Amino acid sequence: MKRQTNVWATLAFTALFTQMACTPTNLSKENVIPKPVSVVTTGESFDLTDQTDIYVQGESAGLLQIGQYLADKLNPSTGLAIGVKTTSEIPASGNIYLALSENDAELGDEGYELTITDKLVKVTANKPAGLFYGIQTIRQLLPSKVELATEQKGPWKIATGTIRDYPVYGYRGSMLDVARHFFGVEDVKNYIDQLATYKMNVLHLHLSDDQGWRIEIKSWPNLTAHGGKTEVGGGEGGFYTQDQYADIVKYAQDRFITIVPEIDMPGHTNAALASYPELNENGKATELYTGTEVGFSTLATKKEITYKFIDDVVRELAALTPGEYIHIGGDESHATKIEDYIPFINRVQDIVIANGKKVFGWDEIALSTLKPNTVVQYWAKAENAIKGVEQGAKVLMSPAVNAYLDMQYDSTSTYGLHWAAYIEVDKAYNWDPASLVPEIKKENIIGIEAPLWSETVSTRLEAEYLIFPRLLGYAEIGWTPAELRNWDDYKTRLASHGERMKAMNISFFPSKVVPWDTKDKK
Ligand code: IFG
DSSP states (O other): OHHHHHHHHHHHHHHHHHHHHHSOOOGGGOOOSSOOSEEEEEEEEEEEOTTOEEEEESSOHHHHHHHHHHHHHHHHHHOOOOEEEEESSOOOTTEEEEEEOSOOGGGTTTOEEEEEOSSEEEEEESSHHHHHHHHHHHHHHSOGGGGSSSOOOOOEEEEEEEEEEOOSOSEEEEEEETTTSOOOHHHHHHHHHHHHHTTOOEEEEEOBOSSOBOBOOTTSTHHHHTTTSOOGGGOOOOOBOHHHHHHHHHHHHTTTOEEEEEEEESSSOHHHHHHOGGGSTTSOOOOOOOSOOOSOOOOOTTOHHHHHHHHHHHHHHHHHOOSSEEEEEOOOOTTSOHHHHHHHHHHHHHHHHHTTOEEEEEGGGGGSOOOTTOEEEESSOHHHHHHHHHTTOEEEEOOHHHHOTTBOSSTTOSSOBOSSOOOOHHHHHSOOHHHHSTTSOGGGEEEEEEEEOOSSOOSHHHHHHHHTTHHHHHHHHHHSOGGGOOHHHHHHHHHHHHHHHHHTTOOOOOOTTSOTTSOOOO
């Protein structure tokens, strides 16, 4: 008899322990990336059940869309058929509630407050973007299996407490080079979804270069008919029709991501020069180029037709781009004399502004006279970016030695280059934009961007090998205050995202500097 009692007691304890182990009750032990600004735990847990619905305050279509985005992320794996409804008052217990708040100044335009009790999960924010970022956090407070596309066993519990969270920088972006190798609409949309998951809010598309022109311009059709025909290595290239580009822009907008389109000039222009003889100094079209050299091409900066060309391109692109910026490139114009480069950049800034947009350019543009709202993207020469600061320009931090996603992790990693540096996951994380260059202060910086140049990658799988897991660190650098960031804390949170990235079908590089075997705690 005695022995039997022990057996039952052991079984009961094991069941209780397992249940408790699955029940998250310590909010401050969760592995949210980017790390939230403040977390207070209250030690209980909230249950998502088949009675749970998402209620949004008021009748706004925008809030319903955000609610539906969350439902679409939760329903496939939980099988709970969570509905999305509007309400004019606090919903009954067991539900999720999204509501715009009066004016919680500390949260700004992108911040949110997430209050979880055993009865209600409530997200409040000044603007819809804040609600959208609050639901990204809700996703991460559920077990990583919530990201799977097939139904999983519950329970689906969320630790209770309050998270108040808001970003350090307003520009938290990545760049995708679709010119060296072309990536189709579905790959771009997939990347947009991944960026949104980690609260990033800009995708810069590098749409033209020596190897390809990727955006339809109706007034210069040969740019894509001819200039879009190939890519590095001689593949079939491709391009976005204006409808496809508009589709990408809308998909991004629905996820609070701004598209910044780049037409690189006067260098990196061989695809245009191969498409129109008249754009060349000597009036002869060049050959299409499928190599990876840089700095050998230039528009004819002294011919008037060049500026008509640029005006036509900028006008059509501006009409398709709700974002306030157009990126004019300006990098590595080694085939353009500096005395021609400077007036060219001055004039192109005027063309972009005349078409209602503000200017971005790589740091060399600081050699010209920058217009009031022109932003300098620091990639290679700090002295250029400093020239920009001296002219009163804001700086976008993309230092190649820390933030170039196309850099190899180490000398053995498969894809990528290493002209700037080998960038392991810890090196990608261990830097602070506001103290990297003493002359570039926090108030001069609009944010950070991690570019993926595509000379060495041509598929989503290869791109993800370079992008992930480093992107998660850039997301945190853009969002979380530097004083809250340290590698030892981050690496264990990142380790737990291994399961989460697998569940999201992200093929990330299994870096040895990350303790991946730390089991996902829930
Ligand atoms: N520099 C070139 C890119 C690309 C890159 C690869 C900039 C601004 C090297 N320009 O980075 O076109 O070739 O790492």
